[in-house]
Amino acid sequence: MPDSKKRGAFIVIEGLDRSGKSTQAAKLCERLEHEDIPVKLQKFPGTCLSLSYAKSTYFASVPDRTTTIGKMIDSYLRSESELDDHTIHLLFSANRWELANSLEKTLNAGTTVLCDRYAFSGIAFSASKGLSYEWCRAPDVSLPAPDLTLFLDITPEKAKERGGYGEERYEKEETQRRVRQVFARMGEEMTSGSQDSSHGQWITVDAGRGVDIVAEDIWTHIRPLASGVSGPLNRLWS
Numbered sequence: 001m002p003d004s005k006k007r008g009a010f011i012v013i014e015g016l017d018r019s020g021k022s023t024q025a026a027k028l029c030e031r032l033e034h035e036d037i038p039v040k041l042q043k044f045p046g047t048c049l050s051l052s053y054a055k056s057t058y059f060a061s062v063p064d065r066t067t068t069i070g071k072m073i074d075s076y077l078r079s080e081s082e083l084d085d086h087t088i089h090l091l092f093s094a095n096r097w098e099l100a101n102s103l104e105k106t107l108n109a110g111t112t113v114l115c116d117r118y119a120f121s122g123i124a125f126s127a128s129k130g131l132s133y134e135w136c137r138a139p140d141v142s143l144p145a146p147d148l149t150l151f152l153d154i155t156p157e158k159a160k161e162r163g164g165y166g167e168e169r170y171e172k173e174e175t176q177r178r179v180r181q182v183f184a185r186m187g188e189e190m191t192s193g194s195q196d197s198s199h200g201q202w203i204t205v206d207a208g209r210g211v212d213i214v215a216e217d218i219w220t221h222i223r224p225l226a227s228g229v230s231g232p233l234n235r236l237w238s
């Protein structure tokens with residue numbers, strides 16, 4: 001049971017496409033519920049949900065795919081519309097901002113939030129297209145900062161073996177390779193102490209292993225946060 005004086009933990013799961021984020025997030029939700037920890041699952045961009053995921057009882061109460069911005073992102077990812085790289089980057093960020101207040105309220109009410117992708121995906125995917133890393137980071141500065149980010153690391157080759165890429169924009173081995181390089185840069189910066197700690201803790205998990213092994217590894221990092229967090233929520237990079 002969570003400590004009533006504490007807020008919920010804000011946990012982000014990041015990684016390449018097919019790294020197992022959604023599977024692990026769902027497993028983690030079940031485990032937290034089993035431990036009587038109130039938990040909510042939030043997905044960014046909230047589009048393109050598999051049916052089972054969308055039907056899941058853990059799906060956030062505000063499905064962001066239904067917002068005007070969520071719909072624009074969805075259409076872009078399905079290649080039904082074209083947008084300038086800067087424009088789509090700002091839309092992804094705006095999608096986080098439009099849900100930031102409700103996310104904060106949920107945490108302050110003592111509920112743990114598990115977030116499937118966040119600002120780090122925003123930077124990794126846009127910077128991989130050649131936009132400046134600093135420019136990509138700017139719109140997400142001062143969003144609620146996660147307490148912990150788990151980066152599920154997998155090689156693009158291994159990810160591809162799992163079910164294949166192809167349906168969506170960015171789901172190409174070469175793109176994923178570039179995205180992974182930006183994630184690696186972020187990971188180094190956030191673990192080297194070269195920045196202040198307002199981005200929370202960053203842990204890289206080897207996601208190329210079996211589902212249950214990865215889940216157990218993740219749980220060892222989550223357990224200390226499961227009973228809640230003391231102190232206010234940080235602001236990302238500020």
Ligand code: NYM
Binds near residue numbers: 017047077119126171
């Ligand atoms: N994506 C996701 C971005 O390009 N920027 C962002 O800010 C976020 C949150 O959306 N290939 C990309 C990464 C994915 C795509 O996400 C759809 P998902 O989790 O695969 O449905």
Ligand code: MG
Binds near residue numbers: 168
């Ligand atoms: Mg995907």
